[in-house]
Amino acid sequence: MSTAVIESVTPAPRRPWRQPRKVALETTILVVASVVFARFLEAATGLAGVLGLYVGFAVALPVLAIVSVVRKGRNATIDRFATSVLVVAFGVVCIPWISVISTVVRNGSRAFYSGYLTTDMLITGVDDPLNTGGLAHALVGSVLVVLIASFIAVPLGIVAAIYIVEVKGRFAGFVRFLTQAMSGVPSIVAGLFVYATIVIFFGGFSAWAGASALVVLMLPTVARTSEEVLKLVSDDLRAASYALGATQARTTFSVVLPTVFSGLITAAVLGVARVAGETAPLLLTTSYFVKTSTNLNEPIATMPIYIFSSLGIGTENSIARAWGGSLVLLAAVLILFLIARIASNRLSRK
Amino acid sequence: MSTETDVPEIRLISGVRKRTDMLFRGAMTVGALASLVILALIAGFLLFRGFQIFADFGLGFLTSSTWDSGDVNDPTTARFGIAAMLVGSVLIATIAVVVAVPFAMSAALFIEYYAPRAVRTVLTSVLDLIAAVPSVIWGIWGYSVLMPDAEGWAKTLHSWLGWFPLFDVPAPIFGRSPFIAGLLLAMMILPIVTSVAREVYGQAPRDHVDAAYALGGTRWGALRTVVIPFGRSGLVGGAMLGLGRALGETVAVFLVLNLVFDVNFKILASAGGNVASLIASRFGEASPYELKGLMAAGLVLFLVTLLVNAAATAVVKRAKVAV
Structure with missing residues (x-):
């Protein structure tokens, strides 16, 4: 009889998924050398x-x-070459983004003075010094037009989503296809359509006409986002509601929609962000007006048209005004996006 | 011993929908078909307003390049044709897609397979945000920042490749060319193409990627053999979505393009065409008859983009990605 002595060996912990320090060092040297070069x-x-x-x-x-x-062989060489090309290409993609944002901030801040957001252009020419006039008229007009558009487009978009997700009707696939087709409608065509109908029938440019054109562009965004949001509601919740004897209408309005309320806010805000800067349709529907106005039946100023028309004048001060408007518009879109993101984070925590 | 409890009324369970539900479903169906109504109205009204143009010029509207509103009082002297604009639109959109796709692909691969998780989340949000930058801001940036630079690039391109007809120019003026408009559009459609590509690449089967690693493959090896082939149709769909956007873009192109009513394939020359810009530029001073011409042009643009988008949706759907 012999007894075998079994030695137990505890292997040292290894972390093969972690990059060895050598690789990190090599990468750093590579990047620094490239910059120097x-x-x-x-x-x-x-x-x-x-x-x-x-x-x-x-x-x-x-x-x-x-x-x-190259000394490590063909595969390693190709791998590192491909990696470096991807990094470089990604950098190229980012350059315009950085450039757009930094130029808008730099040039836009030149047009700012204390009254920029609270004065309109009624008694100021576009070429007047930059410490007079402002974009209050465009701000008020834009808010009005976009609000009216949201009052129509948001309910319609949510209804379309309810139809696809809750009702699951016969045309569900068709409706989804249509909303997708609609999201591809060129904005100028939406403007032309409203011109061909509302502007011609009611005899003139107006905030109403502008809002109608924006509805066409906003609806698909709201519908698609709401659809994604409604799909997040678990079927258990619906089943529980039905088990309590609720009708489908009751289930939808008292259970499903309140559950994803913040998600629907996201959908609405994304829709607003999508149309807030639309220029082409408003050129054909709202035209432009230099006075702060809340009359919805008249031509009204909007942010994009303010930018576009100031740019069109082409003098130094008017172009500075265009940049100022761009800065305000970009900031508005950014804020809307942050709101949407916060709302959707709240939803995913539930 | 027994205690009395409230027993709810006995409820009949039936498969028949109550009247409220029938009403609810009916109302939702009607509301959902609003998009159909709107699309039909767009096509219908543009056709209605532009019909006279199609009747007067027939196919000539699509094949001729003359745009002359003629004598205001005598519509018979007007000649309308959008061949140059249509060719220009397609040319510019093609440049945009050709430039954007390789970069979108690289950026998507970088975000999905190279960037650390935290960076990836941030970059995905940034993509959405950049996609929402209004076109008028791209336009003003393109006009005052991109164009001066791009003119220099165009000059360089011309001096090296000028012998090739595509890069030839009749006169040494390089501003406001289809090349610059195409570059600007490429930057504008990059976010949407990238986010579609990123989504498809993210769905590549994880175990195939792991298998590629297990066989000793490098990261690039795994991407080349598994991820890129897997995402091919999704990338095509994303590119077509970008093409649809590029075809319909108005203001940005309008600001950096010199509209010339001549079919022109010399992309560096300061002369191009674009249907959407034509509408925006002629709209203000158009006579009633010319307006009809613009409506007809709008209808053509609408149908073309609808077609491209429908095709894109079908392709992306086959790649099983929600866009």
């Missing part, structure tokens, strides 16, 4: 500015990436 390239050739520097970086990174791993 780009700097030289910028100095040596005619490339100039941040963009020129980036071009140099975009050339240097893949090249240095190949050089750094």
Whole structure:
């Protein structure tokens, strides 16, 4: 008889999913070297500015990436080359975004003074000094037009979503297809349509006409987002409501909709954000007016048209005003987005 | 011993819907078909207002490039044709898609497979946000920031590839060209194409990716053999959605394009066409007869974008992604 002594070996913990420190170091060296190389390239050739520097970086990174791993074989080389190309391409994608936001903020802030948001252009010409006039008229007009549009488009969009998710009617697929088709309607066509109907029938440009055109563009966004939101409600909740003897109408209005209320807010806000900056349809429906006005039957000023028409004048001060309007509009869209995001976060916590 | 409790009334369970429900379902159906009504009204009214143009010019409206409102008092002197505008629209939208797709693909792969989780969440929100930047802001940026730079790029492109007919120019003026409009549109459609691509790439079967790693593949190897082939049809659908957007975009293109009523394939030349911009630019001073022409042009644009979007939806649906 022999006894075997079993030695127990505790393997040291390994974390194969973690990047070894060496790789991180190599990456850092690679990026730093590329930046240095780009700097030289910028100095040596005619490339100039941040963009020129980036071009140099975009050339240097893949090249240095190949050089750094070529000794490790073909697959590793291709992998690192592909990675560096993806990184460079992603950077190219981000450049316009950064540029748009930074230019709007930089140029837009020039037009600001204490009364910019509270004065209109009734007694000020677009070319007058930048410490006179403002965009109160456009702000009021935009809010009015978008509010009217929301009062029509939000209920309609939610109804379409209820039809698809709750009623599950015979045309559910068809309705979804239609909303998708509608989201592709060019904005100028929506404007032209309202011009061909409402403007011609009622004899003139008005806030009503502008709002109608925006409804066409807003409806698909609201419908699609609400549909996604309603799908989040669990069927248990519906079944429980039916078991208590509730009708489908009662279930929808007292159980399903309150459950996802904040999600529906998200849908509405996204719809508003979608149309707040629409220019083309408003050119054909609301026209422009320099006075702060709440008369819905007359031409009314809106933010996009304020920007567009100021830009069209083409003098230094008018272009500065256009940038100022862009800044306000961009900030409004950003705030709307934050609201939508907060509302949808609240929904997902439930 | 027994205690008395409230026993609810006995309730009949039946499969027959109550009257309130019938009413509710009926009302929702009617409301949901609003989109059908609106789409039908758009097509109907544009056809109604523009019908005379189609009757007067027939197919010539699509094949001729003359846009002349003629004598105001004598509509018979007017000549309308949108061939140049239609070709221009397609040309610019094609440039936009060709430029945008490779970048959208790279960005989507980067966001989905390279970026850390926290960064990924942020980037997804940023994509949605950028997609909501109004076109007039892209327009003012394109006009004052992009165009001066892009003119230089166009010059470089011309000096290297000028022998190729596409990059030839009749006169050395490079501003307000289809090339610049296409670049601007590419940037505008990038968010939507990227977010569709990201969504499809994110749905690539995880176990296939893991299998590729297990076989000793590199990250790029896994992407090339599993993820990219899996997302191909979704990417095509996203590109077509972008194409639809690009075809219908108005203000941004209007600001960076010189409208010329001649069919022109020289993309660097300062002359291009665009149906939407035509409507925006001629609308203000159009005579009643010219307005009909614009309505007809709008109808053509509407039908083209509807077709492109329907095709895109079908393709994306096949890729099983909710757009």
